[in-house]
Amino acid sequence: MKPRVSLQDSALRNGNFSLRIVPVRSEDVGLYEAQVKYRTEVHSCHVELGVITVTLSPPSPVIESELLLMSCNSSHQASLVETCWFHKEHLGPTSRTFCSSSGTLSILHPAMSDAGSWRCQLRYSDKEIISATFNLQILGFDGPTSPVVYAAAGSAAD
Numbered sequence: 001m002k003p004r005v006s007l008q009d010s011a012l013r014n015g016n017f018s019l020r021i022v023p024v025r026s027e028d029v030g031l032y033e034a035q036v037k038y039r040t041e042v043h044s045c046h047v048e049l050g051v052i053t054v055t056l057s058p059p060s061p062v063i064e065s066e067l068l069l070m071s072c073n074s075s076h077q078a079s080l081v082e083t084c085w086f087h088k089e090h091l092g093p094t095s096r097t098f099c100s101s102s103g104t105l106s107i108l109h110p111a112m113s114d115a116g117s118w119r120c121q122l123r124y125s126d127k128e129i130i131s132a133t134f135n136l137q138i139l140g141f142d143g144p145t146s147p148v149v150y151a152a153a154g155s156a157a158d
Contacts, residue, residue: 001028026051029075050075052132054120064140068107072120072132079125086119112140 006020017036021028029051035044056062057069072083084099098105103122107114115138121131151157 021049024049024051026053026075050130052120052122052130054132054134056136061137061139062110064111064138065109068110068114070105070107070118070120070136072103072122074122074130076122076124076128076130078128080122081125082123084121084123086121087114088116089119110138112138114138 001021004021004023004025006022008016008018008020011018017034019032019034028049030049032047032049033044034047035042052072052074055071055073057071058066062068070085072085080101080103082099082101083103083105084097085105087096087098089097103120105120115136117133118136119131119133121129123129149157
């Protein structure tokens with residue numbers, strides 16, 4: 001897994017033997033075991049790593065007004081009950097939420113307003129809820145609503 005894996009050597013002296021994986025890939029799913037030997041003692045812990053995959057069709061960046069499909073899947077083994085998508089959820093009145101029993105969200109004509117932070121939340125039959133956040137980029141025109149722009153002679157116009 002090198003060079004994606006690292007240990008914080010300075011933290012080891014304080015008893016922190018955390019493993020850092022950047023970036024996480026789908027094939028990293030599984031059970032991890034850590035063992036620390038100190039003098040005659042051996043301490044170990046087990047951690048299971050699950051992965052959520054967010055896919056865009058077509059891949060990012062998305063072109064404005066072209067059909068966009070966003071899918072969210074995870075390595076969790078229970079039955080998927082519901083998928084919810086949250087868009088700009090911390091920005092008040094501009095936030096939007098979409099929920100369905102499948103993991104895919106279709107946006108027929110994506111606009112520049114659809115760009116930004118999206119979070120998919122997966123709810124499973126065993127009551128487990130997991131989520132992932134990603135930033136959607138959209139290529140398009142984000143200019144004035146009127147095609148006519150006035151500028152003073154001698155000044156710049158954008």
